[in-house]
Amino acid sequence: AAGVIQSPRHLIKEKRETATLKCYPIPRHDTVYWYQQGPGQDPQFLISFYEKMQSDKGSIPDRFSAQQFSDYHSELNMSSLELGDSALYFCASSLGRAYSNQPQHFGDGTRLSIL
Amino acid sequence: AQSVAQPEDQVNVAEGNPLTVKCTYSVSGNPYLFWYVQYPNRGLQFLLKYITGDNLVKGSYGFEAEFNKSQTSFHLKKPSALVSDSALYFCAVRKSGGSYIPTFGRGTSLIVHP
Numbered sequence: 527a528a529g530v531i532q533s534p535r536h537l538i539k540e541k542r543e544t545a546t547l548k549c550y551p552i553p554r555h556d557t558v559y560w561y562q563q564g565p566g567q568d569p570q571f572l573i574s575f576y577e578k579m580q581s582d583k584g585s586i587p588d589r590f591s592a593q594q595f596s597d598y599h600s601e602l603n604m605s606s607l608e609l610g611d612s613a614l615y616f617c618a619s620s621l622g623r624a625y626s627n628q629p630q631h632f633g634d635g636t637r638l639s640i641l
Numbered sequence: 642a643q644s645v646a647q648p649e650d651q652v653n654v655a656e657g658n659p660l661t662v663k664c665t666y667s668v669s670g671n672p673y674l675f676w677y678v679q680y681p682n683r684g685l686q687f688l689l690k691y692i693t694g695d696n697l698v699k700g701s702y703g704f705e706a707e708f709n710k711s712q713t714s715f716h717l718k719k720p721s722a723l724v725s726d727s728a729l730y731f732c733a734v735r736k737s738g739g740s741y742i743p744t745f746g747r748g749t750s751l752i753v754h755p
Contacts (some may be wrong), residue, residue: 530684559742568731568745569685582742616684627673627692630743632684 528552530633532617538639539607547602547636551619557581558600559630560592561616569616575600604638612640643668645734647746654722655754662717662749664732671737674715676706679729679748688730691715692737702726722753 531550539545551558557576561569562585571584575594586592589607594600604611614637618630644667654660666672673692677685689700696708706717717730729750733743 557741568747571742574742576741584742618684627690627737629675629677629687629690630685631687632677634682634684637682 530617530619530631532615532633532636534636535634536637536639538641540641541607541609543607545604545607545638547604547615547617547638549600549602549617549619549633551598551600551617552631555619555621555631556598557620558594558598559618559620560586560600560602561618563614563616563635565613572602607640609640612638614638643672643734643736643744645732645744645746647730647732647749649749650747651750651752653752653754656724657721660719660722660726660751660753662730662732662751664715664717664746665713666715666732666734667713668734668736673735673737673743674706674708675733675735675743676700676704676715676717677731677733679731685731688717722751724753724755727751727753 533548559574560572563569572586573592574581578594590604592602614635616635618632620630621628646665675690676688679685689698691698691708699705704719729748731748732746735743
């Protein structure tokens with residue numbers, strides 16, 4: 527079965543650079559979530575989109591922005607990168623509000639390293 | 642507000658023995674409860690969920706969890722642990738009819754010894 531696809535799997539950037547992470551949800555899933563997971567930490571919710579509109583906002587820094595496109599894929603744009611941004615970034619998808627008891631399906635993440 | 646507590650950072654068990662990974666939650670109203678497993682450098686994989694109905698929920702890879710409303714718990718169990726079960730386990734809760742964003746626990750590292 528198709529899963530959530532994230533690209534790239536690994537990304538190395540320097541401080542103050544920008545990065546774009548991409549997420550392709552499971553077909554027919556209408557909700558996308560972005561999470562940040564630091565070493566030994568639980569996933570921290572950043573932002574979500576339902577039907578291409580921002581749905582919920584978590585602890586996403588102002589330096590970050592995201593959007594969901596007409597084909598339901600999503601991109602997380604990160605600017606002025608800081609050392610503390612080094613983490614695993616996960617995207618998850620689910621069937622949205624009408625099916626709120628459905629689990630999230632996670633991609634394998636993008637490991638972002640800031641030098 | 643909703644919250645999840647996983648009181649053990651690490652659980653050690655011998656292969657073949659039963660395992661329990663603990664989870665308690667706090668939510669106003671009825672909860673939806675989930676367990677996920679995470680292997681190194683991989684995303685979280687859904688194991689099982691409790692929505693309503695039977696308190697004992699069976700999931701993937703022989704795992705099960707028991708919903709206890711009076712104790713606000715949703716402990717993950719398996720009758721016979723395998724070395725390949727060694728991973729990080731996350732409990733999550735979302736409120737029925739409430740926020741669509743689940744709250745995760747801090748995770749419990751399960752180590753199964755041969």
